[in-house]
Every structure is written in structure tokens, then in C-alpha cells.
Amino acid sequence: PSPLHAKQITDLLPQVKASILFATDTFLSQYARVAEPGDFATLEFAVAGAEKVREETRALFNSKFGGVELLEGYGATEASPVVAVNHPDRNAPGTVGQILPGMDWKLEPVEGIEGGGRLFLRGPNVMSGYVTTAEPLAWEPVQDGWLDTGDIVDVDADGYVTIKGRAKRFAKIGGEMVSLTAVEGIAGAVWPEQRHAVVSIPDSRKGEKLVLVTDHAGAEVAPLAEWARTNGAPELVVPKKIVKVAEVPVLGTGKTDYVAIQKMVEAA
Structure with a gap:
């Protein structure tokens, strides 16, 4: 199977009585465009990750499949991999939801960026370290257990995380x-x-x-x-x-x- 097969996938959803659909914004948008309203009838909700959900994708879901909640989340391979996700009862569109229980987090200020900071994570789901080609049987440990995600985020008073971008996805102009x-x-x-x-x-x-x-x-x-x-x-x-x-x-x-x-x- 390939996520590019939009029509085949949307035809299969009601046949297998799928209850949850995971995909990126790119593929969810394609599925929503080719699907008939009944194709999503068995879905409880759809979870989007890996890239930002565009407003047009959200609007398409709301207009065509009103009963299907679109939940945006955020993760990192090093965190096994989910870090934060919206909940069907606590969905704040435009954010990636709240950080999962059991994880510690902190923000380090970034010069030139107002609000938020660079996100560091610590928890039982965070990997031990990075393997390098120089020492394939050893690993470079995560500093003090705190994983540098490389992401610039803001966290509001209720704990909802908004991704501002990758640290390397900023330009100094x-x-x-x-x-x-x-x-x-x-x-x-x-x-x-x-x-x-x-x-x-x-x-x-x-x-x-x-x-x-x-x-x-x-x-x-x-x-x-x-x-x-x-x-x-x-x-x-x-x-x-x-x-x-x-x-x-x-x-x-x-x-x-x-x-x-x-x-x-x-x-x-």
C-alpha cells in the first residue's frame, strides 16, 4: 500500500470500518478531495502530524465531513515518537495539543525570537542517545537526559503547544x-x-x-x-x-x- 493511492484508501475506509485515520496534511487533503461524504462515516477522528495542518484542509474536513474531528499532533523520532497531540474533547485548532503525561519539558530563549523558545524534553520515552558511524556499537548520550528537539515552540497557560518552526528554519535578515x-x-x-x-x-x-x-x-x-x-x-x-x-x-x-x-x- 502507498499513501499516494488516495481513491483506493478512501474506498477502503468504510469497508474495513476504520475508526482512526493517521496521515500528514498533504495526504489528508488529497483524501478529503476525492472521498465521498460516506467514506469517512466510520471514522471517530483523524490525526495529522509531520507537517503543519493548513487552514484549507481543516475547512475542507469541516464542510465535507462535519462529524470527523481533525486533531493535530507533534512528535520526534527520538521521543518514541509522540510528544503532544490534541484530544477529541480538548481540541485547540492551530496548536499541536498538550504534551503527553510523564514528560518534562523546558523552553530555552532564542535570541531574536519573541515569545516561546527552543523545546527540550525529558522522559521515559526519550532515547538514550545517537549512534554514530564512527562508533556503531556505542552512542552519544543525550545531555543530562534532556533532548534538544531543535524546534521553536510557544506554550500557553493551558499547556497547548504552538510550533513556530525548526530552529534551522529561521533566517536572519x-x-x-x-x-x-x-x-x-x-x-x-x-x-x-x-x-x-x-x-x-x-x-x-x-x-x-x-x-x-x-x-x-x-x-x-x-x-x-x-x-x-x-x-x-x-x-x-x-x-x-x-x-x-x-x-x-x-x-x-x-x-x-x-x-x-x-x-x-x-x-x-
């Missing part, structure tokens, strides 16, 4: 830290039906420069700049360069393939 994930959100707000990815490349004047890679053939900078002005976003978050592609590269899991995109942009 003119001395300001800019979330590439947030910039992708701007493109998604302007052109919600298309897929977008943002990477950064070196820039002699401002340190780094944003590049938008999109499958929207008519994408231009002007609508992005207009959205930023209307919504109070600074001009430096607007990508000045756009690369248009027939299809934005994705991994087999449905995640955006940023490694391939980075290489493509640098080659161009």
Missing part, C-alpha cells in the same frame, strides 16, 4: 530572525489552493534572502507584499524572489522535501 514557516503561511493565505515552500539563501546585503518555491503559475511578489501591509507584517518577511515549479517536491511521507528544494534553488 537585516539582523531580524524570520520564521520560514510563517512566510509559507503568508503564501498560503494569499494562494490557499496551491502548495508553497520557502527557503533562504545567502545575501551580501542583508545576510540572507527569502525564496518562495510554489506550484502557482501566476505567483507574483505584489500580492504577498499587499497581504503583509494589510496584516501588519514587516516588509522583510516578503520573499523578493519566486521560483515556479510544476510540483513542489515532497518526501514519501508527504513532508515537503526541503533538502531537494534548497539544492534546486541554489542551482538556479
